Amino acid sequence: MNQAHDDLTLNDVLTDPMIRMMMRADGVTTSEMKTLLYSAASAMRSAQSQDGGARAVAHRLMTAPKRRLLSMVHPLAARGEVCMAC
Numbered sequence: 001m002n003q004a005h006d007d008l009t010l011n012d013v014l015t016d017p018m019i020r021m022m023m024r025a026d027g028v029t030t031s032e033m034k035t036l037l038y039s040a041a042s043a044m045r046s047a048q049s050q051d052g053g054a055r056a057v058a059h060r061l062m063t064a065p066k067r068r069l070l071s072m073v074h075p076l077a078a079r080g081e082v083c084m085a086c
Contacts, residue, residue, distance in 0.1 A: 010037060 013019055014030055023033055044058065 010034070013037065 008016070014033060019033075023029075028036075
């Protein structure tokens with residue numbers, strides 16, 4: 001973990017036992033999870049460059065209607081599949 005921000009690294013996420021259990025339960029592969037995380041980061045960078053401020057962007061994304069948020073970043077939602085955790 002990053003000591004300055006306590007954010008999980010990609011490796012932390014992909015090796016965390018609880019996250020791995022949820023991925024397995026939802027049928028999400030490591031590749032799909034990487035795609036999800038990179039897509040979310042890309043969407044936030046794009047929105048941040050247009051709207052300024054990571055906190056404002058994160059707040060808007062977290063308060064957006066769930067399906068809209070999922071369709072922006074979740075590979076299963078983009079394929080029209082159902083996520084068991086949602």
